[in-house]
Amino acid sequence: MLQALESEAAGKEEIDAQDRIACLGALERKVLWLSTWMIHNANHLRPNRDGLKVGGHQASSASLATLMTALYFDVLRPQDRVAVKPHASPVFHAIQYLLGHQNREKLERFRAFGGAQSYPSRTKDGETVDFSTGSVGLGVGITLFASMAQDYLRLKGLVPTEDPPGRMIALAGDAELDEGNIFEALLEGWKHDVRNLWWVIDYNRQSLDAVVSDRLFGRIDAMFEMMGWRVVTLKYGRLLEAAFARPDGHHLREWIDACPNSLYSALVYKGGEGWREHLHRDLNRYPGIRAILDDHDDKALQRLMTNLAGHDMESVLDAFHGVADDRPTCFIAYTIKGYGLPFAGHKDNHAGLMNLDQMASFRRDMGVAEGAEWDPFAGLELPPERLSNFLSSAPLARADRRRHDAPRVPVPPSLRAPRGAKLSTQEAFGRILGNIAAAGGALADRIVTTSPDVTVSTNLGPWVNRRGIFDRAERADTFREENVVSAQRWAMSPKGQHIELGIAESNLFLQLAALGLSGPLFGTRLLPIGTLYDPFIKRGLDVLNYACYQDARFILVATPSGITLAPEGGAHQSIGEPLIGLAQPGLVAFEPAYADELAVLLRWAFEEIQREDGQSVYFRLSTRPIEQPKREISPELEEAIIAGAYWLHEPAEGAELAIAYCGAVAPEALAAHQEVAEDIPGAGLLTITSPDRLHQGWQLARSAGKTGAAERLLSRLCSGAALVTVGDFHPATLSWLGAVVGNRIVPIGVDRFGQSGDIPDLYRAHGIDTGAILDAAARACLLAMR
């Protein structure tokens, strides 16, 4: 009896499995159709007003249709998070449409204003996109840092741990592995013992321009294994495996194994006849191979020879379901670029689009009638109801909202500014964070700091000493245990709140992006602070842009900066970074001069990064100790510091000159102002805390028909008054101020590489010392008199 029941149950499972494969097979066809049609519609059927090719990637999409169908309709669980290969966006949108999470109008408007985006975008496509992609390599990398963020939250009990962790999954093009950021991330991941990470490589052996080198992949799996990953290779599908099992079949396997990528791709494109010709030439002496060729007409032979595992649903499901533990896993899935489409395998197919005739014949093959193009089930062999039931039973279809609304972390009304006659903004930063660490509470508990091997030199020491370094395991501070004196405590544990990274700025920004999305991704906000040297922002600039593009929220502290780092010399000096701060969307930049300003701004930043329409915040800080003003910060002054500027010395009404400075050059600006004031008693001295905020305020005010802070401030001066701007950065950072109310402006700053020296020598050489400010003031006054 028991046996009968067991075999009945086994039989049912078998039917379920077959049913599942049948449904997934049908849906895979639909996904391929919809993604191809979406692009076709955008390029051939929508009116084109500007003559630009609309584009889309039919071949790159087709390459991933099987793998993504398997993942989204069967394998993925609600807590998994995915970065999709950018140019598989149409497949992604098609899948979301079938799941009922995307509407037809968006598909019809693929790549049009307000429509589905060319590359999946968190901010524009919404809820269903976990990570934006577009700049190849970065979507892959962010999943690794998201897995670290997830570990960070779980090990601290900051998210519920009853549910299993999510798998962070990247669907990567094979050529994405040429991007250096992938390797930087892999090494960092190994150090941090990353878990729950899957990288699925769409190994179609083609990039944008070409077919990739045959020798490469032997290296690539070895490298993943070296980093502790499991490598699962999906090479041949069921049909080919069956052929290999026939008499002489191993010769066929050896032939394909030895076939150069370019020849394989070319034969895929040529089809059955091409295969037959080559196999006949090379393997005709084996009777078993002759039998295989006789048993397959050209169409069947093409089907057989292109039956790679990445297009074989059963193989794909076996591979994904075969991984049950949390070890990071790389799936190398052999695929064909353009699989199932007429330009499959052609080396130029990356930007290729099917023409009208090709589409007509594809439509016939797919059994889709005219007018039924967007119908979710048209032309499929299975009844719509069965497919629709199958879809609604997919774990992702049943899930609640994918994106969390994480409660905000309360921020105290003020942060204590460090006191001292002379302080640098870098020192003030370290002390403010140290105070927060000592005070404890919600704010302190949610801050997480990270730095690419410049923790100590950016002055995160006071914070790290109190809050410790994060690691999955407890690791002792050996120097401390051996009683070797050090100012830095370096013990590691899951409780630690600092993530120490190796020297790779790209990793810093990916880590900030992942931590800065912890609210929407995992349901608990973190307040990430990353530190690095200001010039090395440029090393990670595309990644910073990537983080901002997807609206990740974090605080970036860049220090030391400018030529003011003096003896450190020209290689470490930054010049154009404030212009990046000015121009980068999603990032607001500050360069305060004084500790009390920084205390105001840091507090504001903790709120800003949590505001719905807020931004990330970049502080450019200096190592130069300067004399601090003795003052209480009034609410008005606080507001002005945040808005970007205030009069340190108020000009007389209608004054003819003002000096505006920003950051570490404060002492020179003050001295110059004092001298100028002897000749022009009403001259003003403007402290600029943020060229970026001032500029943004100016632009916003103009479009809203209001008066911005810059206009309000400069209107104190007489019409056409002389204005000097000075900062340790490119003079263009502030030169636009002359356009606000029409001042006669002389902007001075740094516009060439420097060298080692002390501040007096360097400021003189670069023309930003007191004398240079005075000269500029004289020139500006001359201009104003003309």
Ligand SMILES: Cc1ncc(C[n+]2csc(CCOP(=O)(O)OP(=O)(O)O)c2C)c(N)n1
């Ligand atoms: C950083 C960056 N450089 C260049 C590009 C342009 N680009 C888009 S796809 C691509 C090649 C991708 O090849 P692969 O990853 O193998 O994807 P496939 O289309 O073959 O699946 C390139 C160079 C880009 N998107 N991002």
Ligand SMILES: [Mg+2]
């Ligand atoms: Mg490729």
